[in-house]
Amino acid sequence: MRCGDGSLYCGWTVDLDGRLDAHRRGRGARYTRGRLPLNLVYWERWASPGEALRGEARLKGLPKTKKEALVAAFGLEGKSPSASCGREVRAGKGADLSAAEPP
Numbered sequence: 001m002r003c004g005d006g007s008l009y010c011g012w013t014v015d016l017d018g019r020l021d022a023h024r025r026g027r028g029a030r031y032t033r034g035r036l037p038l039n040l041v042y043w044e045r046w047a048s049p050g051e052a053l054r055g056e057a058r059l060k061g062l063p064k065t066k067k068e069a070l071v072a073a074f075g076l077e078g079k080s081p082s083a084s085c086g087r088e089v090r091a092g093k094g095a096d097l098s099a100a101e102p103p
Helices: 016-024 049-060 064-074
Strands: none
Touching: none
């Protein structure tokens, strides 16, 4: 998620819409509570919670420039909040987190 201060927040969930709503209501992670508004700018679908945790760790380990390149390639930045709920856009399972180009 892109926070109101321009920073990026990364986490995993089994309910993307519900978790995004909780963050936007100030009931998500402590980090995001003081950084509203929030917009979903990148997401991936994983087959299991274990895979999601590993993907989250890899994403968090990327330099900010690569994270920003992933966000730009994903194409949700600047769209309306309703377009970023994750219903219409699908990322491939296990997207290459080391590359900046879209798949």
